[in-house]
Amino acid sequence: MMTQTYRLAALLLLMVLPDLALAATCSCAGTPLMGALNTSTTEQGDLYFSLTSEFHEISDLVQGRKQIDDETGRERSSLSQALAFSYGLSDRWALSGLFTYIEHEREVRSSFFGSKQRTSGLGDSVLMLRYTPLYITPFSRHELSLGMGARLPIGKDDAGGLIRFSEDMQPGTGAAGAILWGQHRLAFNQAATRTLTSSIFYTRNNWENERDYAFGHQLVAGVDFIQNLNTRFSYAAGLRYQHTTSDRRLGFEVPNTGGQWLDFTPAFNYSLDNGLDINLSGRIPLDRKLDGAIQFTTSYSYALSLTYGF
Amino acid sequence: MNQAKPVSSGRSPIILLAALLAMFRIPAALAQAATLDNDILTLHELKVDSQYFVVELQMIPSSEPLAFSLVDFAELSGPSLENPNLLTGNLLEIPAIPIGELSYWVKLRLQEEPGLQLILEDFGLNADAPGGCVRPEPDASHGSNNPQVVNGFSVSTEFLFDGGPGQDGIPSIDGPVFEGLPNKGALDPDQLVVGVKMGDTVRAYPHYVLDWHEIVNDRYSLNGEAVRHTLSYCPLTGSAMMWKGDLDGQPVEFGVSGLLLNSNLILYDRNTGSLWSQMLEQSINGPSILTIPERVQVIETTWETWRIMYPQSELLTSFTGYDRPYETYPYGNFRTSEALRFPVENSDDRRLPRKDRVVGINVGDTSRVYPIKNFGNGVTVINEKVGDTDVVVVGSGNSNFGAVYSRQIEDCSTLEFSAVADQLPVVMSDNEGNQWDIFGVAVSGPRIGQSLQKTNSYIAYWYAWTAFFAGTTIWE
Numbered sequence: 001m002m003t004q005t006y007r008l009a010a011l012l013l014l015m016v017l018p019d020l021a022l023a024a025t026c027s028c029a030g031t032p033l034m035g036a037l038n039t040s041t042t043e044q045g046d047l048y049f050s051l052t053s054e055f056h057e058i059s060d061l062v063q064g065r066k067q068i069d070d071e072t073g074r075e076r077s078s079l080s081q082a083l084a085f086s087y088g089l090s091d092r093w094a095l096s097g098l099f100t101y102i103e104h105e106r107e108v109r110s111s112f113f114g115s116k117q118r119t120s121g122l123g124d125s126v127l128m129l130r131y132t133p134l135y136i137t138p139f140s141r142h143e144l145s146l147g148m149g150a151r152l153p154i155g156k157d158d159a160g161g162l163i164r165f166s167e168d169m170q171p172g173t174g175a176a177g178a179i180l181w182g183q184h185r186l187a188f189n190q191a192a193t194r195t196l197t198s199s200i201f202y203t204r205n206n207w208e209n210e211r212d213y214a215f216g217h218q219l220v221a222g223v224d225f226i227q228n229l230n231t232r233f234s235y236a237a238g239l240r241y242q243h244t245t246s247d248r249r250l251g252f253e254v255p256n257t258g259g260q261w262l263d264f265t266p267a268f269n270y271s272l273d274n275g276l277d278i279n280l281s282g283r284i285p286l287d288r289k290l291d292g293a294i295q296f297t298t299s300y301s302y303a304l305s306l307t308y309g310f
Numbered sequence: 311m312n313q314a315k316p317v318s319s320g321r322s323p324i325i326l327l328a329a330l331l332a333m334f335r336i337p338a339a340l341a342q343a344a345t346l347d348n349d350i351l352t353l354h355e356l357k358v359d360s361q362y363f364v365v366e367l368q369m370i371p372s373s374e375p376l377a378f379s380l381v382d383f384a385e386l387s388g389p390s391l392e393n394p395n396l397l398t399g400n401l402l403e404i405p406a407i408p409i410g411e412l413s414y415w416v417k418l419r420l421q422e423e424p425g426l427q428l429i430l431e432d433f434g435l436n437a438d439a440p441g442g443c444v445r446p447e448p449d450a451s452h453g454s455n456n457p458q459v460v461n462g463f464s465v466s467t468e469f470l471f472d473g474g475p476g477q478d479g480i481p482s483i484d485g486p487v488f489e490g491l492p493n494k495g496a497l498d499p500d501q502l503v504v505g506v507k508m509g510d511t512v513r514a515y516p517h518y519v520l521d522w523h524e525i526v527n528d529r530y531s532l533n534g535e536a537v538r539h540t541l542s543y544c545p546l547t548g549s550a551m552m553w554k555g556d557l558d559g560q561p562v563e564f565g566v567s568g569l570l571l572n573s574n575l576i577l578y579d580r581n582t583g584s585l586w587s588q589m590l591e592q593s594i595n596g597p598s599i600l601t602i603p604e605r606v607q608v609i610e611t612t613w614e615t616w617r618i619m620y621p622q623s624e625l626l627t628s629f630t631g632y633d634r635p636y637e638t639y640p641y642g643n644f645r646t647s648e649a650l651r652f653p654v655e656n657s658d659d660r661r662l663p664r665k666d667r668v669v670g671i672n673v674g675d676t677s678r679v680y681p682i683k684n685f686g687n688g689v690t691v692i693n694e695k696v697g698d699t700d701v702v703v704v705g706s707g708n709s710n711f712g713a714v715y716s717r718q719i720e721d722c723s724t725l726e727f728s729a730v731a732d733q734l735p736v737v738m739s740d741n742e743g744n745q746w747d748i749f750g751v752a753v754s755g756p757r758i759g760q761s762l763q764k765t766n767s768y769i770a771y772w773y774a775w776t777a778f779f780a781g782t783t784i785w786e
Contacts, residue, residue, distance in 0.1 A: 074479055110478055113578075115478060115568070164471050165472045166473060293635055293640040
């Protein structure tokens with residue numbers, strides 16, 4: 001069983017790796033979906049709902065690795081509300097879904113007339129089928145899950161009315177994407193109160209929206225150490241690596257998009273008696289290497305999530 | 311902005327002087343507001359506020375520009391002419407000076423330092439003079455003269471986009487710093503610059519700085535007065551313009567709106583917030599909608615060519631007050647690839663590679679482009695008609711420039727031009743024996759000092775030109 005599982009994992013990696021070699025850069029203005037997706041381990045009939053609110057500050061002006069002064073005082077942020085569910089179809093198969101509502105804001109403080117723009121609307125959705133061949137049990141300290149899905153462009157991608165906003169200010173991308181996902185959990189003790197979770201999430205954006213625009217392919221890999229202090233409280237510390245290729249219009253690379261990011265990702269979780277979990281997490285940039293001349297990119301982000309299981 | 315004159319103006323004191331000399335034969339007509347006898351200009355009636363004077367001025371020999379000194383004056387008891395000479399502020403307007411068969415209007419500017427002088431600022435033929443000819447003003451609009459305004463815009467909004475940075479997210483340069491007499495190595499010889507020559511001031515604005523700022527709000531000293539001008543350059547469409555910085559008589563600065571029409575820069579003015587399409591050279595939204603800015607000829611070429619033309623040129627530096635990686639072109643391989651950054655109209659018109667630089671002209675509904683690379687080596691001159699206008703196109707492939715002027719000059723005659731090689735900035739001569747520089751100014755010959763009439767023309771990338779002006783023809 002183990003051998004078969006690792007073959008599956010290797011296959012997944014092989015599908016992903018060729019794009020790493022071709023990767024270029026990223027604007028990182030797209031709304032992160034992975035963090036809000038509920039990937040809780042489920043048994044047949046289990047149903048989880050989670051509501052995540054994530055704030056994303058995207059105001060660092062970076063040339064390659066170097067942060068440079070932005071004398072224009074430009075502030076750019078996104079706030080996303082995500083409703084996610086996860087349902088156990090069987091003990092090994094589960095279905096996860098995600099619906100989002102996105103608000104973008106941009107302000108240039110040095111602007112002569114005070115330029116502040118806001119857009120909002122339904123964002124993209126995600127539907128993913130997960131397979132969990134390995135569980136953590138008293139006899140196994142490994143858990144492996146694999147998933148496959150799609151990003152569905154049901155959101156709004158024409159914000160702005162007469163003057164359409166650029167793609168990074170649209171709530172939705174307007175184009176579908178294919179998603180591959182894999183996660184491995186290693187328990188350091190039999191009670192699994194200390195675990196190390198490694199995950200990989202890949203989105204392939206081969207399709208263009210109606211303005212001939214396609215976002216870059218995105219790979220996110222993370223490793224998180226999670227410690228349960230007691231039955232209620234746990235904390236996590238992790239690293240998150242993201243690699244995004246350039247966006248494209250009409251098949252041509254869009255300058256100043258794509259790149260690599262390495263973030264520190266702390267999180268805290270508190271479980272209430274009634275089955276409600278409260279999770280607070282954040283993202284703090286450690287390093288980044290962005291393609292093109294300059295890009296505005298993530299300064300930090302934080303999220304508050306409530307999860308309820310039936 | 312968009313101020314029409316009775317007829318086109320010229321700036322040649324020599325021509326005026328020549329005409330003035332013809333006055334020997336004409337006795338002073340007292341019914342005229344002004345007459346010229348030898349070097350004495352008599353203003354028979356000059357209105358200053360509510361007072362009237364008779365004034366005698368004397369031409370200052372060898373003055374450049376032509377200047378007059380005050381000889382004598384006396385107050386009159388009251389007005390006697392319907393159309394007297396007028397002194398408003400420091401501007402003296404003479405409606406008519408009869409010279410031979412013709413009649414000229416003249417504007418002189420009062421200058422108190424050093425010594426009281428009146429400097430020739432502008433003059434032109436009066437349209438109603440017997441035997442006078444009126445050279446038509448060029449149609450100032452690129453495209454329709456009467457665009458329909460829908461939802462507050464005079465253009466279709468289908469290809470109107472927010473580019474991403476937001477208003478002033480790309481900061482204009484409002485206090486440009488120039489290097490005087492830069493050495494040849496100050497810039498890579500092949501780097502493109504936008505060149506401006508105004509009065510005695512010659513300036514080059516290099517693309518590598520403009521790529522990051524797109525707009526320079528600058529000032530030029532004209533007749534001792536600092537006059538605002540705005541230079542704009544759109545890196546996505548490769549087009550550069552200079553507009554005079556006044557709006558309804560008020561000084562104005564422009565900023566980058568963050569919006570794009572057909573991928574081309576939309577400026578906003580900081581007086582009214584109106585939006586201005588750079589390539590249409592017209593306000594397309596806001597209180598100034600449909601206003602056309604007063605344009606100044608620019609020449610876009612390589613630093614090497616510009617240095618040969620104007621070694622005295624100042625060079626805009628990257629001391630802009632902003633921390634930007636000026637050594638890096640901000641748009642990757644955009645200027646050499648077929649990539650489009652934003653959707654544009656007619657994007658399937660691939661008769662030329664998208665980023666080929668063309669010098670294009672609009673005359674009414676007729677549009678024509680001349681690919682710079684097609685000019686070949688040396689200087690090429692084309693005499694032809696575009697729409698109803700006789701134009702001369704001058705360009706060079708290896709020196710990388712192109713410009714279009716009207717061939718019809720002020721007295722309505724049409725010149726035939728031919729190329730002049732290896733004498734930059736002189737690029738052409740005509741059938742009268744005049745030699746003309748790249749700005750269309752006669753530098754030798756009987757018309758020395760005269761300027762060719764500017765046309766609705768500029769350099770841009772081909773894809774941008776055809777996006778704005780469908781049906782354009784290409785000079786092969």
